[in-house]
Amino acid sequence: MNGILNWISSNQQMIYIVILMIFVGIEVIGRVPSVLHTPLMSGANAIHGVVIIGAIIVMGKAESDNYVALVLGFLAVIVGTLNVVGGFVVTDRMLEMFKKKKKP
Amino acid sequence: MNGILNWISSNQQMIYIVILMIFVGIEVIGRVPSVLHTPLMSGANAIHGVVIIGAIIVMGKAESDNYVALVLGFLAVIVGTLNVVGGFVVTDRMLEMFKKKKKP
Amino acid sequence: MEFNILTLCYLIGSVTFILGLKMLSNPATARKGNLIAATGMIIAIAGTIFLYEEGGQKLGNYGWIFGGITIGTIIGFLAAKKVKMTAMPEMVSMFNGMGGACAALISLVEFGHLKDAMVTHGGVDSIGAVKWDLVPGFLLIVLLGLIIGSVSFAGSMIAWGKLNGKIKDFSFKGQHLFNIGLLLLILGLAVYLVFNISSSNYFIFYIIFALSLLYGVFFVFPIGGADMPVVISLLNSFTGVAAACGGFLYDNKVMLTGGILVGAAGTLLTILMCKAMNRSLANVLIGSFGGGAKAGPAGAKDQGHYKEISLSDSAVVLSYANRVYIVPGYGLAVAQAQHACHELEKLLESKGVEVKYAIHPVAGRMPGHMNVLLAEADVPYEKLLEMEQANEEFPSTDVVLILGANDVVNPAAKTDPASPIYGMPILDVELAKHVIVNKRSMKPGYAGIENDLFFQPKTSMLFGDAKKVLQDLVAEIKNL
Amino acid sequence: MEFNILTLCYLIGSVTFILGLKMLSNPATARKGNLIAATGMIIAIAGTIFLYEEGGQKLGNYGWIFGGITIGTIIGFLAAKKVKMTAMPEMVSMFNGMGGACAALISLVEFGHLKDAMVTHGGVDSIGAVKWDLVPGFLLIVLLGLIIGSVSFAGSMIAWGKLNGKIKDFSFKGQHLFNIGLLLLILGLAVYLVFNISSSNYFIFYIIFALSLLYGVFFVFPIGGADMPVVISLLNSFTGVAAACGGFLYDNKVMLTGGILVGAAGTLLTILMCKAMNRSLANVLIGSFGGGAKAGPAGAKDQGHYKEISLSDSAVVLSYANRVYIVPGYGLAVAQAQHACHELEKLLESKGVEVKYAIHPVAGRMPGHMNVLLAEADVPYEKLLEMEQANEEFPSTDVVLILGANDVVNPAAKTDPASPIYGMPILDVELAKHVIVNKRSMKPGYAGIENDLFFQPKTSMLFGDAKKVLQDLVAEIKNL
Numbered sequence A, B: 001m002n003g004i005l006n007w008i009s010s011n012q013q014m015i016y017i018v019i020l021m022i023f024v025g026i027e028v029i030g031r032v033p034s035v036l037h038t039p040l041m042s043g044a045n046a047i048h049g050v051v052i053i054g055a056i057i058v059m060g061k062a063e064s065d066n067y068v069a070l071v072l073g074f075l076a077v078i079v080g081t082l083n084v085v086g087g088f089v090v091t092d093r094m095l096e097m098f099k100k101k102k103k104p
Numbered sequence C, D: 001m002e003f004n005i006l007t008l009c010y011l012i013g014s015v016t017f018i019l020g021l022k023m024l025s026n027p028a029t030a031r032k033g034n035l036i037a038a039t040g041m042i043i044a045i046a047g048t049i050f051l052y053e054e055g056g057q058k059l060g061n062y063g064w065i066f067g068g069i070t071i072g073t074i075i076g077f078l079a080a081k082k083v084k085m086t087a088m089p090e091m092v093s094m095f096n097g098m099g100g101a102c103a104a105l106i107s108l109v110e111f112g113h114l115k116d117a118m119v120t121h122g123g124v125d126s127i128g129a130v131k132w133d134l135v136p137g138f139l140l141i142v143l144l145g146l147i148i149g150s151v152s153f154a155g156s157m158i159a160w161g162k163l164n165g166k167i168k169d170f171s172f173k174g175q176h177l178f179n180i181g182l183l184l185l186i187l188g189l190a191v192y193l194v195f196n197i198s199s200s201n202y203f204i205f206y207i208i209f210a211l212s213l214l215y216g217v218f219f220v221f222p223i224g225g226a227d228m229p230v231v232i233s234l235l236n237s238f239t240g241v242a243a244a245c246g247g248f249l250y251d252n253k254v255m256l257t258g259g260i261l262v263g264a265a266g267t268l269l270t271i272l273m274c275k276a277m278n279r280s281l282a283n284v285l286i287g288s289f290g291g292g293a294k295a296g297p298a299g300a301k302d303q304g305h306y307k308e309i310s311l312s313d314s315a316v317v318l319s320y321a322n323r324v325y326i327v328p329g330y331g332l333a334v335a336q337a338q339h340a341c342h343e344l345e346k347l348l349e350s351k352g353v354e355v356k357y358a359i360h361p362v363a364g365r366m367p368g369h370m371n372v373l374l375a376e377a378d379v380p381y382e383k384l385l386e387m388e389q390a391n392e393e394f395p396s397t398d399v400v401l402i403l404g405a406n407d408v409v410n411p412a413a414k415t416d417p418a419s420p421i422y423g424m425p426i427l428d429v430e431l432a433k434h435v436i437v438n439k440r441s442m443k444p445g446y447a448g449i450e451n452d453l454f455f456q457p458k459t460s461m462l463f464g465d466a467k468k469v470l471q472d473l474v475a476e477i478k479n480l
């Protein structure tokens, strides 16, 4: 209990950020029409590709003799990029069809 | 410029909290029907009464010989409480009329 | 340990505020939301009183603290309970002012400490107690709290005075330029002080204080009394920001989040309110027609002829109708005729006439004004229909009785692109078989424009003060 | 200095993510939103590569980094460009898996460092390099990233396989219990490891890794292929949380916020998707009828008789109608008949028949499935009406042509409280004068239930594969 309390007050700000972010995440897509469910999912999917940053850091810190780290990090960067690039491109393609809507 | 950057990265978390809070504030009331505008305003009014906490701190820290501080602090506490108590009570009264709505 | 519990209290506070505000924006949950936020507030306050500590040292002066809280609670509670429902916006404005004052007072005290430190230690160079490099930042926040708080306080007081009629609108040529100048002066002084504060020029702080109060007054003065709800909402968000400054000052998360929350939500709410009247915020603040309306009929070109109807005839028409819709407006509120109106409604119902109310979202002078007004007269909530529903019902309605409403039934909003209210959704009363309009004269309403409706064959005018007319109507119908 | 710029980059990143997601949830702004988020991502990535530093030391191995990014970009870009519109959900699932894998790999590497430190320095007591008291916290986060990442990776791969038909549904008795057991085991091991990590038992980490992958597989296996969109959305939010773990690990705000954002939004989206089919998430995961449907007609009690209609007759009926509505469903997608369908539509239009499409929100197997499908065949967007509009139009419609749709036009949703789809809003095709249903048999659809519509006098069945039938219809009409 006490431990938890300590943890809370030392990571106060982090906790606030997380909680607020949860509210934002929920509120922000609250009004999405069901036609957009799939593109939205795909867009969110691209956003969590931000994990690539972790991969880059891992990669960049790996000692040049630590082959395991190098290889794994390398893989991480590749798959991470896949997530980001693929995610955004696919989403964009899905959304092409809504272009027409603005015309009339 | 440099100063600003420094400030940003040293108050990073604060800035995040503020920005996220702005998003929450905007999103959270986005769907309010106009009949509720007045009660909502009144409710928000009560919430910013949280400033009373500052008043309490000021009051509690004032040296017992520093009369100016004591008096001003005392006033601050009173008006702060007015804001909080009055705010919430008025809002509640305004909202009484919506009680009936749930019946049918 | 205790301090950690405090952090938790604050966390709870922040979350309840968000949840509360969220629930407040939905009729079904609004009331619960208000209670939740209140609970969070109590937790945060209690936590501060008993657990707050600075440098391992607890707060003192409990006597003063509890004294202040008790006094505030009693006054606040009574004031809020006693106030007439229709006078609530004034109350809100008043309480909002109190919040602003609180923020300003805090700044005054905190600056006082700084000043003492400087003076007693003889000036800048040997500032002693206060860590000098921190002063600018500290001062900046204190000044922000002072300025915003004072403006919000003074402004709210004026708004309050206007709403209960104590203060009349007042403006002079070029006032807007004057205001802008004043604002710039305040900011200039503030910036100067932040960087050059010294034991010799600290008095500037108090000048800024005075100027801010002045600005608050001049900011609200020229705005038409009818626009006060919007202004109050704006000042409301100001106070929020002022509270947030306190949050920075004491690195206090619940003040920070609560303040910002209100600041953001309040700003959006202000804009939404303007939208509901289909005007822009700028337009409201510069008061293009908010004040203009008082100037009476703008461009009252003759519209041809209108039909009058006698009390007795109206009595007959109403009591032999199957379905009657009442459209209440600002005039009903002015005449305080809500009870008489309810009387009439009950009487007609007893005669087998179906009576309903059609409520326009911006009828009256504050959102929900009509709901509040009629609720005060115990009109059952089910009888109040919103605009959309009502518009569907009008075609099958025999008589629409308009009591002191004008703009909200003005067809110009749909037909005349030049009209200031063009685009505002209105109640399509023309769809009904017969329309009876009660007002005291042919004078225009809030928007200060003519209303074609009054000149249509369907429409007949029933002149007189709403309350009087309604009472006479009731008498007439009883005698039928 | 540079590091401060990085903070700014991250701040921008977080904000663009929020704005992007917000705009993505509105048809008018969706595409722009996607681009904005992408821009923010690029800023954050570039910032990391060039400005990130730890202990005043920059990143190295640029060769590897850029190599990896280039490869990833090329593959990702091509894959995303080449994929058929109707296969996009698979693609999304695949990419989502990649994200999960990335998170898991990061954890593996970070744990590797810890392990080396422990082994080379001979165990717990003299941990050296790594600050020992920080290990539990560090390990906890690493483990979270590993577990969630792996589950999301394995799960997504299975989902991907199911959607493109490579993997068939598979489940054994008590699988759900087995899954729960597996999950508990994983968590138990994790907790144990966090508190008792030592140079002798670190291998447990890799066991956890393996088990997590296994769990991911078994988690998705039993769920009906049709429910994959929901599952993918769920795994999507998992990956978000995994990314957030990375944010904690490196105290990196953009990873933290981005991850949590997707975690929260993804969870809500998952629930919304279930709502659109009016089922609960639990119901989907335990796959009550998602899988059942494949088992063919559940309780196919004889419904009396249905009318068949010949190709030629249908051709006549269609070409002499004034207004025809086409209701596309899953069958149309299976048959890949979108182009043939567009053919027919154009042909009828050329004959002066007004042809429109009525799109049910959950027609097909993913939200917007029909929109994607028809867009691929260049059906003008204006021709696609949403359920509400369509239902208003049906009464004035001569013929409704149902192509491989079933549940979305099943009146049981309105009439029969016992039905699994009861409460789901449907297309009221019965309102039209005549209904022609094309499917291959009387077999039920996704929900595995009978459809009274087929047995109504208004309705006539036109059996056969959608593509084939449509092509023949076109030919017939040409010959009229």
Ligand SMILES: NC(=O)c1ccc[n+]([C@@H]2O[C@H](COP(=O)([O-])OP(=O)(O)OC[C@H]3O[C@@H](n4cnc5c(N)ncnc54)[C@H](OP(=O)(O)O)[C@@H]3O)[C@@H](O)[C@H]2O)c1
Pocket: C226, C227, C228, C229, C277, C328, C329, C330, C331, C332, C334, C335, C361, C362, C363, C364, C365, C366, C367, C368, C369, C403, C404, C405, C406, C407, C408, C409, C438, C439, C440, C441, C442, C443, C444, C445, C446, C447, C464, C465, C466, C467
């Ligand atoms: N609801 C809000 O939030 C809000 C806020 C600010 C402004 N507004 C604006 O206020 C207006 C509201 O429209 P409304 O139709 O309710 O009011 P209105 O357009 O202002 O018209 C009120 C009418 O009531 C009549 N009246 C005044 N005193 C009366 C009395 N004692 N007995 C009988 N009639 C009386 C007046 O005509 P006579 O003088 O001839 O009697 C006047 O024409 C809209 O333009 C809206 O934009 C609304």
Ligand SMILES: NC(=O)c1ccc[n+]([C@@H]2O[C@H](COP(=O)([O-])OP(=O)(O)OC[C@H]3O[C@@H](n4cnc5c(N)ncnc54)[C@H](OP(=O)(O)O)[C@@H]3O)[C@@H](O)[C@H]2O)c1
Pocket: D226, D227, D228, D229, D277, D328, D329, D330, D331, D332, D334, D335, D361, D362, D363, D364, D365, D366, D367, D368, D369, D403, D404, D405, D406, D407, D408, D409, D438, D439, D440, D441, D442, D443, D444, D445, D446, D447, D464, D465, D466, D467
């Ligand atoms: N949209 C989503 O997000 C989503 C996601 C998951 C589940 N669902 C569910 O999926 C269902 C969608 O309803 P729906 O009406 O579109 O599809 P459905 O109810 O599954 O019916 C599809 C019908 O198409 C027929 N069909 C299959 N292949 C065909 C072919 N080659 N040619 C002609 N007809 C063919 C089948 O009958 P025959 O076998 O006799 O030909 C089947 O009855 C709803 O229950 C919905 O809840 C939707």
